[in-house]
Amino acid sequence: MAQLPPQTIQRDPQLFYWILFPITVVMILTGILRHYASVLMASPPKKVDQPSLKEQRSLMHGVAVRSNSHALSAPSFKARREFLTTAFESGAYLKDPERRGQPPANPMTDPGAMDGMMGMMKNNMAMMVPNTLIMSWINTFFSGFVILKLPFPITIKFKSMLQAGVATKEMDPRWMSSISWYFLCYFGLQFVFNFLLGSDNAASQMAQQMQGMAPQAPNMFGPGVDADKQFQAEAENLAVIKHYSVLDDVEQRLLEGIKTR
Amino acid sequence: MTSSLLRPPGHLSPATALQLSQQAPNIIKNSPGAVTASAFSSLFSAPETPELWTIYENLLLSCLRTGDEESAHLCLGRLVNRFGDDNERVMALIGIMKEADATDDATLEVVLKEYEALLQENPTNTPIVKRRVALLRSLGRIPDAVTALTGLLDFSPTDSEAWSELSDIYFSQGMYGQAIYALEEVLVLQPNAWNIHARIGELLLMSIKSGDQNDSAKQLGEALKRFCRSIELCDDYLRGYYGLKITTTQLLEDPPKPSKQAESDGLSPPNLPTLQKLDGLATEKLGEITRRFTAGERGWQGFDEAEIVAARELLEKSSSTTVR
Numbered sequence: 001m002a003q004l005p006p007q008t009i010q011r012d013p014q015l016f017y018w019i020l021f022p023i024t025v026v027m028i029l030t031g032i033l034r035h036y037a038s039v040l041m042a043s044p045p046k047k048v049d050q051p052s053l054k055e056q057r058s059l060m061h062g063v064a065v066r067s068n069s070h071a072l073s074a075p076s077f078k079a080r081r082e083f084l085t086t087a088f089e090s091g092a093y094l095k096d097p098e099r100r101g102q103p104p105a106n107p108m109t110d111p112g113a114m115d116g117m118m119g120m121m122k123n124n125m126a127m128m129v130p131n132t133l134i135m136s137w138i139n140t141f142f143s144g145f146v147i148l149k150l151p152f153p154i155t156i157k158f159k160s161m162l163q164a165g166v167a168t169k170e171m172d173p174r175w176m177s178s179i180s181w182y183f184l185c186y187f188g189l190q191f192v193f194n195f196l197l198g199s200d201n202a203a204s205q206m207a208q209q210m211q212g213m214a215p216q217a218p219n220m221f222g223p224g225v226d227a228d229k230q231f232q233a234e235a236e237n238l239a240v241i242k243h244y245s246v247l248d249d250v251e252q253r254l255l256e257g258i259k260t261r
Numbered sequence: 262m263t264s265s266l267l268r269p270p271g272h273l274s275p276a277t278a279l280q281l282s283q284q285a286p287n288i289i290k291n292s293p294g295a296v297t298a299s300a301f302s303s304l305f306s307a308p309e310t311p312e313l314w315t316i317y318e319n320l321l322l323s324c325l326r327t328g329d330e331e332s333a334h335l336c337l338g339r340l341v342n343r344f345g346d347d348n349e350r351v352m353a354l355i356g357i358m359k360e361a362d363a364t365d366d367a368t369l370e371v372v373l374k375e376y377e378a379l380l381q382e383n384p385t386n387t388p389i390v391k392r393r394v395a396l397l398r399s400l401g402r403i404p405d406a407v408t409a410l411t412g413l414l415d416f417s418p419t420d421s422e423a424w425s426e427l428s429d430i431y432f433s434q435g436m437y438g439q440a441i442y443a444l445e446e447v448l449v450l451q452p453n454a455w456n457i458h459a460r461i462g463e464l465l466l467m468s469i470k471s472g473d474q475n476d477s478a479k480q481l482g483e484a485l486k487r488f489c490r491s492i493e494l495c496d497d498y499l500r501g502y503y504g505l506k507i508t509t510t511q512l513l514e515d516p517p518k519p520s521k522q523a524e525s526d527g528l529s530p531p532n533l534p535t536l537q538k539l540d541g542l543a544t545e546k547l548g549e550i551t552r553r554f555t556a557g558e559r560g561w562q563g564f565d566e567a568e569i570v571a572a573r574e575l576l577e578k579s580s581s582t583t584v585r
Contacts, residue, residue, distance in 0.1 A: 050384050054416035061418040064449050071452035073483055074526050076445050246452075247486040251531050254489045255538055 007172045015147050019178050023138065027185040030130045031193050041122050051095040055227050058093035062234045070246045077243050088235035091228055134182065139165070142178035150174045266316045270323045281323040285332035288320060289339075314340065321354060325361045333358065352379065353388030360396060369400060387417065391426075398430065406430060421450040425457070428464075437468030455494035459501045462487035466507065479523035482530040484508050489539070499550055499568050502543045506575060509540035544579065547572045 048056075062084055069077050091097050143165045150162075152174075159173040166177045176184075266288075270278060292313060317336045324333040337358055344351045359372045376393040379386060390413045397406035410427045414420065428443035444461050448454065465484035469477050485508045491501040512530050523529040530536065551573045553561035 047383070048385065050416050053385050057417045057419045061449075064419060068449050068452040071448040072445055073486075073528060075528075076442070080449075245527065246490060247483070248527055250486050250489040250493060251535055251539055254493050255535070255542070257493065258542060 007175075009146060009149075009171075009175065011146065015145060019142050019145055019147050020181060023142070023178065023181055024185055026134065026137075027182070027189055028192060028196075030134060031189060032196065034126055034130060035193070035197050038123060038126050041126065043119060055093055055095045058087075059227070059230055059234060062088060062231075062238060066234070066238050066241055069241060069243055073245050073247055074243060077245070081238050081241075081243075085235045085239050088231040088238070091231065093231065094227060131186075135179075138179055138182050145178045146171075146175045147178050147181060148176040150176060266319050266323075267312060268319070270319050270326070273323070275326075278323045279327050281320065282327040282329045282332065285320055285324050285329060285336075288316070289332060289335050292316070314343065318350075318354065322357070325357065330361065333361070349386050349388050352386070353392050356389065356392045360392075366400065369396065372396065373400070385416065387413065387420070391423065394423075394426065403430060403434060418446070419450060421447045424450070432464060435471065437464055437471065440464050441468070453494055455491040455498055455501065458487045458491035458494065459498065459504055462491070462504045462508070463500070466504065466511075476520055476522055478517040478520045478530060479526065479528050481508060481512055481517060482523055482528040485512070485530060485539070486528065497546070497550060499547075499564055499572060502546045502550070503568070503572055503575065505539060506543035506547060506579070509536050509543060510579060512536055513540060544576065547576055551576065 065077075065080055065084060072080070087093060146163075146166055154162075154173050156173055159171075161183075162173055162176045162180045163171065164177055164179045164183075166175075265273065265277065266281065270281070273281070317340050321333050321336040321340070324330070324336065337354055340351050340354060346352065346355060356372060356376060359375075360369060363369045363372060373393065373396055376389055376396065379389050380393065390409065394406050394409045394413070397403075397409060407427070407430055410423060410430070413423050414427065417423070424443045424446040428440045428447070431437075431440035431443060441461055441464050444457055444464065447457050448461070451457065462484040465480045465487065469480050469484075485505065488501050488505040488508060491498055492505065495501070513533075513536055516530075519529060531539075550561065550564065551569055554564050554569050
């Protein structure tokens with residue numbers, strides 16, 4: 001059982017100063033730069049004009065009446081139900097009542113919608129461009145360097161990940177190439193950014209990717225949504241609700257609650 | 262100390278507000294005046310917290326309340342530095358400041374004109390709309406205030422603050438029905454607000470007293486249920502018990518004619534044994550609260566002094582009638 005002698009590779013200590021250190025610094029600096037770039041590019045939230053505000057809030061009000069109807073007594077709920085269903089059905093709260101029944105406008109032509117898309121584009125660009133640049137920078141200058149030996153043994157499977165760009169079959173997978181160090185930084189610097197920029201920074205790509213993967217919440221008032229249809233649906237919901245009041249038998253509940261305590 | 266600065270100062274007692282504003286120069290001196298926007302220095306200075314600006318805002322209001330306008334101006338200056346004077350909330354604060362500096366009605370009219378000019382530009386500027394309502398009300402132009410407020414509620418019916426202000430204005434004019442309606446809207450938005458439940462009960466009682474509606478069985482029944490609900494939500498709410506006690510006393514002494522309307526709405530008052538039990542419960546709890554508050558027991562403080570006195574008077578009155 002002859003034990004394999006540990007592989008040793010004579011590395012130039014200069015590798016540390018000229019590859020490992022620059023890559024790390026550049027990664028951190030681009031992260032900070034990206035954060036401030038996205039802060040600068042962020043467009044301020046658009047002003048909502050009065051009619052559309054009215055449309056949104058009225059719908060929210062309808063939802064609130066429906067879901068909190070138990071706080072009202074039976075007659076006051078009945079009065080509200082009658083009033084709101086007629087108003088919703090007649091389209092009293094619509095932004096532009098003349099356009100009822102027409103299909104919603106194409107979101108591409110709506111300047112408001114374009115704004116949102118531009119915002120997304122900007123964000124994506126701010127993520128992709130620096131990453132591509134750094135990747136190609138590392139590939140051009142540092143590919144093929146073995147710069148670091150991990151202090152713990154790992155299996156052969158990691159070889160393709162850690163030794164990207166170094167085509168040496170027999171080398172221990174503990175040795176890392178420069179491009180792998182880049183990936184490690186890419187995934188591992190989030191905490192550094194949290195520390196430097198605060199927790200809601202725009203520098204950590206991981207968080208943004210997670211956000212991108214999560215299913216987008218349906219946009220309630222977004223462009224391309226027919227408000228009239230929403231109002232009709234809400235009127236129907238209000239009309240079919242079976243009302244109970246929290247005031248029913250409240251004195252019995254109170255007395256029993258006191259007794260059991 | 263700072264915890265009371267993080268909440269809007271409207272509910273503070275005059276003593277607390279005075280205490281806060283007396284510490285204002287210290288707080289202002291110890292808090293950072295401006296947070297630099299430059300990237301480099303933000304790496305080293307303390308991070309900016311939203312609490313800092315909340316503290317400035319509340320401190321400003323407390324200082325204005327106690328007449329310390331120097332500190333108020335300092336706070337406002339820092340807020341303007343940070344958010345610019347075109348921020349809606351800061352605009353409202355600047356307005357408050359101008360109102361406080363005004364000495365006569367003519368100056369207030371000028372401020373009102375400014376508000377109207379701002380609203381011409383941007384009719385959805387809610388803080389300014391609210392300032393305008395408050396100013397109109399303090400100038401005594403109640404109808405204008407109501408119109409402005411209903412205008413706000415027309416495009417923003419989910420604003421519970423505006424609804425409760427509307428209710429208060431209606432109440433001050435003796436229009437109980439409208440006041441109750443507005444409070445019910447608050448309940449739709451905040452269904453578990455026990456103070457609003459109790460307030461509706463109080464308004465119902467007052468509307469019976471004023472006698473503008475005749476179905477008192479229904480109204481007393483609803484008032485009783487409202488007080489019960491508010492106690493159910495907050496089980497040592499003094500006003501809830503006080504109202505419950507008054508309602509049960511009234512129902513026991515002078516039971517109203519049972520009405521068909523109340524019956525069909527499910528709001529008729531409960532039967533006699535239940536009423537007596539509720540009355541006993543309210544008496545017992547009111548007694549406990551007043552006793553423990555006066556004894557200064559821990560965990561029983563923080564009630565309003567005036568409310569305790571009123572509760573004690575109510576108890577004395579009811580006990581004297583039972584003895585007789």
